[in-house]
Amino acid sequence: MGKHTVTSFDDELGHIDRLIRDMGDLAASMVTASIQALVSSDAALGQRVISDDAVMDARQRELDDRAITLIAKRQPMAQDLRAVVGAIRMAGDLERIGDLAKNIAKRVSAVGQSSTPRNLAHSIETMSAMVLDQLNAVVDKYVARESDAMQDLRAADEKIDVKYTAVFRELLTYMMEDPRNITACTHLLFCAKNLERIGDHVTNIAENAYYVMTGQQLPPNRPKLDETSLASPAA
Amino acid sequence: MGKHTVTSFDDELGHIDRLIRDMGDLAASMVTASIQALVSSDAALGQRVISDDAVMDARQRELDDRAITLIAKRQPMAQDLRAVVGAIRMAGDLERIGDLAKNIAKRVSAVGQSSTPRNLAHSIETMSAMVLDQLNAVVDKYVARESDAMQDLRAADEKIDVKYTAVFRELLTYMMEDPRNITACTHLLFCAKNLERIGDHVTNIAENAYYVMTGQQLPPNRPKLDETSLASPAA
Numbered sequence: 494m495g496k497h498t499v500t501s502f503d504d505e506l507g508h509i510d511r512l513i514r515d516m517g518d519l520a521a522s523m524v525t526a527s528i529q530a531l532v533s534s535d536a537a538l539g540q541r542v543i544s545d546d547a548v549m550d551a552r553q554r555e556l557d558d559r560a561i562t563l564i565a566k567r568q569p570m571a572q573d574l575r576a577v578v579g580a581i582r583m584a585g586d587l588e589r590i591g592d593l594a595k596n597i598a599k600r601v602s603a604v605g606q607s608s609t610p611r612n613l614a615h616s617i618e619t620m621s622a623m624v625l626d627q628l629n630a631v632v633d634k635y636v637a638r639e640s641d642a643m644q645d646l647r648a649a650d651e652k653i654d655v656k657y658t659a660v661f662r663e664l665l666t667y668m669m670e671d672p673r674n675i676t677a678c679t680h681l682l683f684c685a686k687n688l689e690r691i692g693d694h695v696t697n698i699a700e701n702a703y704y705v706m707t708g709q710q711l712p713p714n715r716p717k718l719d720e721t722s723l724a725s726p727a728a
Numbered sequence: 729m730g731k732h733t734v735t736s737f738d739d740e741l742g743h744i745d746r747l748i749r750d751m752g753d754l755a756a757s758m759v760t761a762s763i764q765a766l767v768s769s770d771a772a773l774g775q776r777v778i779s780d781d782a783v784m785d786a787r788q789r790e791l792d793d794r795a796i797t798l799i800a801k802r803q804p805m806a807q808d809l810r811a812v813v814g815a816i817r818m819a820g821d822l823e824r825i826g827d828l829a830k831n832i833a834k835r836v837s838a839v840g841q842s843s844t845p846r847n848l849a850h851s852i853e854t855m856s857a858m859v860l861d862q863l864n865a866v867v868d869k870y871v872a873r874e875s876d877a878m879q880d881l882r883a884a885d886e887k888i889d890v891k892y893t894a895v896f897r898e899l900l901t902y903m904m905e906d907p908r909n910i911t912a913c914t915h916l917l918f919c920a921k922n923l924e925r926i927g928d929h930v931t932n933i934a935e936n937a938y939y940v941m942t943g944q945q946l947p948p949n950r951p952k953l954d955e956t957s958l959a960s961p962a963a
Contacts, residue, residue: 561809565799565805565809566803570800574800578796585820661914664914665911665914668903668914669907669910672907675903675904675910679896679900679903679914679917
C-alpha cells in the first residue's frame, strides 16, 4: 500500500510490542516485589527492585530508539504513526510505574524499623493485588489488540481510588492513636499513594491503547480525583 | 547539507522552542499559584491552577504533534533528531510539573480546614522559591542553548532534596505534638513531596537539554535519593 514494505514495518512494530510486553512484565514484577519487601521487611528484595529500575530505563531507551528510528526511516502515516507514537507513550507510563515501585522499595528500611499493624499490611496487599490485575490486563489486552476491554479497565481504576481513600483514612487513625506510628505511617502513606498513581498510569495506557487501535479517544467518563484531598479522615 | 531546507527546519524547531518556553512559563505560574493558594487558603486560586492543567495538556499535545510531524516529514538525522526528540521529552517533564502543581492545588481545601503553623508555611514557601528558580533557569538556559549551565542546575537540585528532608522532619514533629495536626500535615507532606519531584523533573530537563546541545550525557554525579526514606525524623 504505502511506500514501505508492509510486512517489514509490521515486523518492526511487532518487535516494539514485545518490548512493551517485556516492560509490562518487569513493571509487574517490580510492583509485586516492592510490596512483598515492604510487608515482610525484606531489605534484600527491596534492593533488587531498586536495581531492576536501571533495566527498565534501558528497555525504555531501546524502545524509544527503535520507535524514533522507525518514524524517521518509514515516515508512517495515520494508524501506523499512531501505533509507534502510542508505544513511546505507553513505554513512558511503564517506566514511571517502575519508578514508583522503586520508590516503595526505598521505603522498606524506614518502615521496617517499626511494626506495621497486620490489618494495614493486608489493606496495602489488597490494593497492590488490584493494581497488578489492572496492569497485567492492560498489557495483555493491548498486545491482543482488544480495544473493547480498555473502557472497562479505565472504569475499574475507580475501585483503586476508593481503596486508596480507605487506606489513607486507616493510616490516619493509626497515626492519631499513637504518635510512635507516625513515621512509619507517613512512609506507608507514600507507598499507598504510589499504588494509586500506578493505577493512573494504567489508565493512561488504556487510553493510549484505545487510541492506537481505533483512532478515537475514549470518551471522558469521570474526573480524575484524588479523593483524599477533599475528604476528612474517618476519625 | 541535508535533504531538508535548513532555514525551514530551523524555523520549525524555533517554533517548538517557543512552545517549550510557553509550557515552562505556564508550569512556573502554576507552581507559584498553587503554593500561594495553599498558604493563604485561597480556594479560587487553587481552582485556577486546576483548570490551567487542561491548557498545559493541550500545549503538550500541540508540541508532540508538531514534533512528530517534523520527524516524519523531514527525517532529521543526528543533532536535529536529538533536538526534536529532546523537545518531546522536555515537554513531558513540563506537563508532569503542571500535574504536580495541580495536585498541590487540589489539597488547598483539605489543608485550609486547619491552621498551618506559620513556620511551616514559611518552609514550604522557601522550598517552592528554590524549585521555581531552578525551573525558570533551566528553560532560560535551554532556549539560550547554554549547555554549561546544565551541570550546575542538576547539582543544585541536591539543595532542594535537603530542604525537603528538613520539611519532612518538621511536619513529623507537628504531627507528633498534636494529633489534630495530622490530617493537614499529611496533605502538606504530599505538597512538599510534589515540590521535591518537580525538582527531579527540572533535573531531567537539564539532562535532556545537555544531551540535545552536546550529544553527550551529563556524567552521573550523584545517586538520586529521597533521603527521607532512609532517615528517621528529628524527634
